[in-house]
Amino acid sequence: YVKGVNIGLGKPGYFPGEAAITKEEYARWFQEIGEMNANCIRVYTLQTPAFYEAFYEYNETAQKPLYLFQGTWYDETRMVETLDVYDEELQEYLYQDMRNLVDIIHGNCEVGEAPGKASGVYRYDISPYVIGWILGIESDAELVMQTDEKHKEISSYEGDYLRAEDLEAFEVFWAETGDYIVSYEMEQYHMQRPVSYSNWPTADMLEHPSETMGEEMSVDLNVEDIQTTDAFECGLFASYHIYPYYPNFLYTQLEYQEYVDEDGRVNTYRPYLEELIAQHHMPVVVAEFGVPASRGITHSNPYTGYDQGNLTEDEQGEVLVSLMEDIHDTGYAGGLIFTWQDEWFKRTWSTEAYTTVDRRAHWCDVMTCEQHFGLLEFVPGEEGPVVVLDGDKSEWDETDVLLDTDGMRLSMKYDCAYLYLMIEKADADYDTQKLIVPFDVTPNSGSLSYETYRFDRPADFVLSLNGRDDSRLLVQSYYDRYLHDYDKYDDTISVSAELTQPDSGVFQPIYYFLERELILPDRPVVYPVKKFEGGRLVFGTSDYDSPDYDSLADFCYEGDVMEIRIPWLMLNFRDPSAREIEDDFWANGYLSGMKITSIWVGIAQKSVADVKMAEYHWRGWSYYPYFERLRKGYYDVQEQFKDMGTLP
Numbered sequence: 001y002v003k004g005v006n007i008g009l010g011k012p013g014y015f016p017g018e019a020a021i022t023k024e025e026y027a028r029w030f031q032e033i034g035e036m037n038a039n040c041i042r043v044y045t046l047q048t049p050a051f052y053e054a055f056y057e058y059n060e061t062a063q064k065p066l067y068l069f070q071g072t073w074y075d076e077t078r079m080v081e082t083l084d085v086y087d088e089e090l091q092e093y094l095y096q097d098m099r100n101l102v103d104i105i106h107g108n109c110e111v112g113e114a115p116g117k118a119s120g121v122y123r124y125d126i127s128p129y130v131i132g133w134i135l136g137i138e139s140d141a142e143l144v145m146q147t148d149e150k151h152k153e154i155s156s157y158e159g160d161y162l163r164a165e166d167l168e169a170f171e172v173f174w175a176e177t178g179d180y181i182v183s184y185e186m187e188q189y190h191m192q193r194p195v196s197y198s199n200w201p202t203a204d205m206l207e208h209p210s211e212t213m214g215e216e217m218s219v220d221l222n223v224e225d226i227q228t229t230d231a232f233e234c235g236l237f238a239s240y241h242i243y244p245y246y247p248n249f250l251y252t253q254l255e256y257q258e259y260v261d262e263d264g265r266v267n268t269y270r271p272y273l274e275e276l277i278a279q280h281h282m283p284v285v286v287a288e289f290g291v292p293a294s295r296g297i298t299h300s301n302p303y304t305g306y307d308q309g310n311l312t313e314d315e316q317g318e319v320l321v322s323l324m325e326d327i328h329d330t331g332y333a334g335g336l337i338f339t340w341q342d343e344w345f346k347r348t349w350s351t352e353a354y355t356t357v358d359r360r361a362h363w364c365d366v367m368t369c370e371q372h373f374g375l376l377e378f379v380p381g382e383e384g385p386v387v388v389l390d391g392d393k394s395e396w397d398e399t400d401v402l403l404d405t406d407g408m409r410l411s412m413k414y415d416c417a418y419l420y421l422m423i424e425k426a427d428a429d430y431d432t433q434k435l436i437v438p439f440d441v442t443p444n445s446g447s448l449s450y451e452t453y454r455f456d457r458p459a460d461f462v463l464s465l466n467g468r469d470d471s472r473l474l475v476q477s478y479y480d481r482y483l484h485d486y487d488k489y490d491d492t493i494s495v496s497a498e499l500t501q502p503d504s505g506v507f508q509p510i511y512y513f514l515e516r517e518l519i520l521p522d523r524p525v526v527y528p529v530k531k532f533e534g535g536r537l538v539f540g541t542s543d544y545d546s547p548d549y550d551s552l553a554d555f556c557y558e559g560d561v562m563e564i565r566i567p568w569l570m571l572n573f574r575d576p577s578a579r580e581i582e583d584d585f586w587a588n589g590y591l592s593g594m595k596i597t598s599i600w601v602g603i604a605q606k607s608v609a610d611v612k613m614a615e616y617h618w619r620g621w622s623y624y625p626y627f628e629r630l631r632k633g634y635y636d637v638q639e640q641f642k643d644m645g646t647l648p
Contacts, residue, residue, distance in 0.1 A: 002334020004040030017116030026054035037641035045073035056124040083146035132194035161232035209522035241288035244306035283333035290338040296367030309369035317633025346370035364417035380415035391558025416624035418565035437463035440600035445502035473535035510535030
């Protein structure tokens with residue numbers, strides 16, 4: 001029974017094409033994956049020699065080996081340019097990649113250097129541990145449709161191992177590539193292994209009458225359409241990437257909403273699994289599933305809460321166990337969690353326009369869910385966190401003090417994920433005494449007042465601290481990216497002359513867009529716009545060793561001390577490592593960056609009207625130190641995998 005994880009090529013400070021993960025890191029990770037009771041890992045493309053060497057050496061001594069699903073990749077730049085998988089240049093790249101990979105797993109290859117690709121000498125034969133090929137990437141509907149339209153003359157293929165008859169061109173391409181990799185390995189090494197293709201629900205063969213994204217769902221790709229010859233003894237298997245929150249039909253489809261599992265819970269994931277596997281007569285692997293332990297969120301499932309983000313580490317573990325249980329009990333051949341390690345270089349549609357593309361890997365954006373799917377997280381700091389939210393000021397010293405005013409002291413620190421604040425106030429009652437912290441981030445705009453407070457500099461954000469359940473970061477309307485980007489989708493807001501004045505005195509909640517209004521095509525049901533108030537603060541401790549640990553905690557207080565952490569992105573930083581903020585998007589008409597050298601911060605309590613602000617400087621960085629830590633969910637998965645050894 002397949003139980004394991006996907007592994008990417010990224011680590012903090014580096015993009016995947018830099019292939020920076022070391023052999024020692026891989027060796028440690030394989031050990032931890034094995035100790036999690038996993039038996040399989042999957043990679044998407046050619047890895048460095050360090051990966052295969054560490055994999056070989058691990059399996060030479062491990063009591064139970066790890067098996068590998070090896071993937072192939074397309075030249076994505078060329079693919080986007082041509083929208084044609086039969087493009088000669090794209091195919092040349094793909095077929096060379098497949099030959100290299102076959103030679104690599106047999107320890108018989110040298111790959112020359114090329115920008116953005118792994119290279120080197122491969123001399124370790126791991127072929128006994130390669131359990132199958134999962135070819136290609138999730139197929140975009142436009143790529144499939146354009147290929148089919150351009151090559152209507154292609155409808156069949158007759159290979160030694162795979163055949164296609166009366167199919168559209170893209171599925172014929174599947175058959176050709178699968179036959180090629182099997183043929184090459186048989187010719188060179190007299191071996192073969194199972195073959196599959198990356199697929200996902202948007203390209204499944206099922207009808208989804210409630211799905212609103214019609215074009216995205218307009219193609220059907222089914223590995224069952226490809227035939228095998230008697231010479232192919234290993235056969236085909238199906239593989240899908242199936243997440244519990246997307247596409248939207250996973251919660252809008254009526255029969256899914258009405259499905260109650262044996263635990264008495266509404267479960268919209270399991271009925272889809274049942275419906276999909278009923279279409280197959282071959283083994284089916286869920287090659288990707290998971291949820292991120294990020295502060296930010298991108299998609300949500302209102303019936304299960306199995307969302308794409310804004311889950312604690314404990315919740316992440318609970319969801320992974322639930323999903324894997326559904327995968328197992330519905331008869332799949334196994335599942336591979338996405339993913340092993342966090343990937344700081346990643347982007348997602350809801351925040352990608354807010355960050356600088358070529359700098360993402362250099363800082364940790366907790367508001368971008370795609371960066372935090374890992375069971376292994378990378379925590380900023382040398383050997384421990386820069387600040388632990390616990391009301392203990394032992395990490396702070398006098399050099400951190402920024403302001404000492406009105407019986408309060410404000411101290412500040414930073415790392416590559418957060419800006420940290422500590423407030424000290426004698427005889428404090430933070431449950432009932434309101435405090436505010438204004439921030440002046442951009443020189444282009446800001447307000448000199450908020451409620452009864454007057455600032456000595458124009459503020460762009462106000463941190464309103466009002467007890468455990470009503471504390472939040474607010475943004476001045478002129479510097480509100482949500483207002484600028486989404487008023488056309490969200491009818492609860494509207495752009496007015498007052499809100500778009502550079503000195504507007506209006507401060508409002510910080511929102512992130514999740515979903516536009518959905519009008520279901522199959523029944524008279526409308527789902528309203530969904531958004532997430534990112535600025536609302538969560539009270540709790542970030543002490544990993546505490547029984548009360550909350551990975552989503554934003555602030556904590558104990559006695560006279562309050563500690564707070566604010567994600568850089570929420571203060572409109574595009575790249576804190578280069579001290580780059582969002583420029584004046586109303587004046588420019590688009591989002592873009594501008595460099596600054598400092599920000600100004602103040603603090604006040606209710607009785608004070610005039611608020612003094614002080615200048616805070618920090619250094620940029622090209623590399624920020626970090627340490628590895630297993631998320632709490634790792635241990636939930638470890639316990640489940642221990643007893644999950646056979647097919648149902």
